[in-house]
Amino acid sequence: MPLTLKINVLDSSGGGAINGAHVDIWHANAYGLYSDEGQQQTGGGTTNGNTQGQNFLRGYQVTGIDAGVNASAVDGQVSFKTIWPGWYQGRAIHIHVRVRTYDASGTVATNYTTQIFFSDKDNSTVLTGAAPYSSRSPQADPTSDENDNVLTHAADATNIVPVAGSLADGFAATFEIGLSGVASNVSSGASNAALSATLRSATVVKAANGQRTLVLSLHAGEPLAAHASLLRGGKTLGKATGQIALGTHSLRVLLPGAVAGGAASAKLALADAAGRSRTLTAHVIVPA
Numbered sequence: 001m002p003l004t005l006k007i008n009v010l011d012s013s014g015g016g017a018i019n020g021a022h023v024d025i026w027h028a029n030a031y032g033l034y035s036d037e038g039q040q041q042t043g044g045g046t047t048n049g050n051t052q053g054q055n056f057l058r059g060y061q062v063t064g065i066d067a068g069v070n071a072s073a074v075d076g077q078v079s080f081k082t083i084w085p086g087w088y089q090g091r092a093i094h095i096h097v098r099v100r101t102y103d104a105s106g107t108v109a110t111n112y113t114t115q116i117f118f119s120d121k122d123n124s125t126v127l128t129g130a131a132p133y134s135s136r137s138p139q140a141d142p143t144s145d146e147n148d149n150v151l152t153h154a155a156d157a158t159n160i161v162p163v164a165g166s167l168a169d170g171f172a173a174t175f176e177i178g179l180s181g182v183a184s185n186v187s188s189g190a191s192n193a194a195l196s197a198t199l200r201s202a203t204v205v206k207a208a209n210g211q212r213t214l215v216l217s218l219h220a221g222e223p224l225a226a227h228a229s230l231l232r233g234g235k236t237l238g239k240a241t242g243q244i245a246l247g248t249h250s251l252r253v254l255l256p257g258a259v260a261g262g263a264a265s266a267k268l269a270l271a272d273a274a275g276r277s278r279t280l281t282a283h284v285i286v287p288a
Helices: 120-129 153-159
Strands: 002-011 022-026 058-062 077-083 094-102 108-118 163-166 170-179 197-206 212-220 224-232 235-244 247-254 262-271 277-286
Touching: 002 022, 002 094, 022 077, 058 077, 094 170, 108 153, 108 170, 153 224, 153 235, 163 224, 170 277, 197 262, 212 224, 212 235, 212 262, 212 277, 224 247, 235 247
Parallel strands: 002 170, 197 277
Antiparallel strands: 002 077, 022 058, 022 094, 094 108, 163 170, 197 212, 212 247, 224 235, 224 262, 262 277
């Protein structure tokens, strides 16, 4: 299943783009196998774990220098044409990312690693609806985002990316990495202009049957992929993903009955077809 992945590397203090950062990605193929591994976890009908000497689904680009899938280089961004990873035993589906910056002498100044995840719903769409993923047994990833041993609840809002697209056309996702202690080296206002979106209101409503729902009113100036979540104390209380057309829309996140009343934060991560992304937040009160 084709996946276009764009990664923006930014200065965490000011949000400006960082050029010259080396960004490596690597991940499993549709059968859950990594390249150049002698032994690895398998499952779902995959038994041959020896891929030594192979180099599929590994590569790197340099922000602001390599164009990737774009017509020309974009400040602070790398972009890869890859595929949706398959699952293997013990881990939720993920993509490894490593970012390195260098000082004037060529010595590594920053060496940061992280992982990109997709929602359980999006994973299920691919695993059950596209070959060869759907030929594996079981089709679904036995390890979900909720019980993965690397993805913490505090990282759900930042490391689970929303996607745009379809089984027929393939998917696209954008991931942002903010580096601390690395200043932007790009003049402001050039190529990373914020996408057009406004969060008009955010509230948690309670129905007569006791069901509580986070309702976000968003005006989108362009089609967007959206990932909405409600957070408290670093934990995700509820989340939802979807595609937003041009105009004003209401996004809804159903909350489990066990969620206690009180203050919380609504977070809306947005991405457009050009690879730009933006995060909008608001404080809300959850009724008891």
